[in-house]
Amino acid sequence: MADDNGAKRLETTQDGDAIAEVAELRDTVAELRRRLAELESEIEKLRSDNAQLRRSRPPEVPEGVRQLEGNHEVLPAVVEVAVTVTVDLSRLDTGLITHITSFLGTSRELLNLALTCKSFGWLQPMSTLNWSLVEEVARRVVYSRATDAEMCCLPHYAIGTATWLAILHRHEHLLDFDVLLGGFIEHRNGDKTTVYSARDEDYSVAVSSGYVMTSGVHYAEFQITGSLTFIGIVRPMPGLDASDYQEEDFGFVGISRFYPDFLAQRSDEWGDGNVHACEYNFLDGQKSWTNWETGHSEWEDWEEMEDFESCDTMGMLLNLDEGTLTVYKNNRRLGVMKDGLSGPYCWYAGVCQDGDKVAISKARIPTTAPSSPN
Template sequence: MADDGGGAKRLKTAEDGKDGVVTAEEAAQLRRRIAELESENEQLRRRGQGEGNHDVLPITVTVDLSRVTTGIVTHISSFLASSRGLLSLALTCKSFGWRQPVSTLNWSLVEEVSRQAVCSRATDDEMDCLPPYVRGTATWLSILHRHEHLLDFDVLLGGCIENQIGDKTAVCATGATGPNCNYSVAVSSSYVMRSGAHYAQFLITGKPYIGIVRPMPGLDVPGLDASAGDFCFIGDDHSFFPDFLAQRSDDWGDSEVHSCDFSCRDGKMNWTNWHDEIEEKDWDGMEVCQSGDTLGMLLNLDEGTLTVYKNNRRLGMMKDELSGQYCWYVNLFNDSADTVSIKRGTLPNSDGATTA
């Protein structure tokens, strides 16, 4: 997947005046017009100060937007970079947020900038995870917003876990006390990995478990209170397993590995089919992780493997025989004050993964 560290891609100026591209002449005209407006505003400011009348509203300068070409507006808008900034622009005036009858576009200027942002930033594998554009159902602005939040931990289950304030890419154990308040899970459910190779990094504190789990959008476990109680996908408590299997679909594929994770506590691998098999085992390359370590996970669905990295060093292939769809997830323990944040990362070697 696309690396966040590089920033948004920009439209370039060009001499040939192609549609959606700012020519050097257009850019020069815009700079001259900006200079004229700044000069007018300075004259008005000085006039108001000289008259000393603060009860009179200042004169408003009206800009004729018809003189500003689509290419110029698109180029400038691309520097807003985020869906939030583009939404603010759309609310500024109809010329930006509404489709204009005279326009050759099938959507507004803000929609066009959003479309270009998605297409320039998202990889093919990411595009498979995003909703398709359908007029009246999904806008390009909403698709861009989804792309910006693919790795959010948007599903929390159990009684001792919460997102860190203002950041859904990070979760922490709450430190709550009481019976059955030991472990909880967080799932990045909006990012469903279906094919290809996907790499993510997890910055850890404590001794969490980190791995993959089947997507279960309709999960509704009877008796589960998200604000209380223990919850995990792999463990001694099998009472939720039938509810997990009830969510099975053809998209899960043929593999019976429905959840698999790495233990930062002892480096072991755990997996289950939520039926009659739960396995905890040693594997070549296993290592204990400490607070402050960064754990990398590479899920390669073309090869059916899950590979683990520690601080950008490859530990090895932890599990094979994987197929179908998976999401990233973490399992936190309350007594060790676990915290985990997830982010896109750059694969340390040439395994051929998208950064996700």
């Protein structure tokens, strides 16, 4: 009897364990079903998103691509939604924005900024500025970079006539050869800082007419390729019509038939100075100058003169306070080529034979003392 009771207790315990295991299994199955339902819901959402992406596909995607994808199982795509962030610039200090913007530096970059946002390119109604933020940055850049002499060559700011952005652009291109005289000289690839000879044995010149030097000290460098080239200074003559000289040799020195045309351009700004054009000859280093009245234009030796070789860099320093034109060769000072200068001048260069090339650029005045050539 005792054994029967023990057997019954064992069976009862085993039955209880089995019931507990079944209950646990049922809970597990229920949890799996719940997770399966969630996965099915997520899959359905991804299918819906995928269908929406297909409907909104840009028109430039070829139709054949959509058909090809339709024949295959397309993997779910996770797309990040772009969020547009708006910054209220009126709450920021104008001086801070101006300082940051000043790092752009060039007139083209500032123009792009002005076109990007009206807060940069339009007049600031809540500001003490009487122009836009971009205009203020351009003004500061001009004043920080331009010398006093260069400021005299730039147009003056005037509402409706000259903007600070335009003045900055002009400062960046002060030393362009913007006027070509004679039929045998040209620019290439739109680069106006360099001129090329277009034919052998025919003289033509290029003038940096936009940079009129009236006072102070001015320095320019000329990168020379070729031998029959010459560079120098000439009076500004804005009324000279370049189209009148397209079929012939042209020069400011030595071709006397043009002298009456040049003198017809004379203005009061020329003053009483008698040196209207002065140039350096690369072939032998001589100088020549003229007043366009007596016809004087003989080539002359000058102290410390040297000839140049192709690919040399020549510098010219025009000091209108002292009335002198000083020559440098590869950053080495040669000496004063001409004195007695007064009134306004422009840089110019001339070429004569095929292969001649002259490039002009701004540079710092060399600080090296005169020395003998190596």
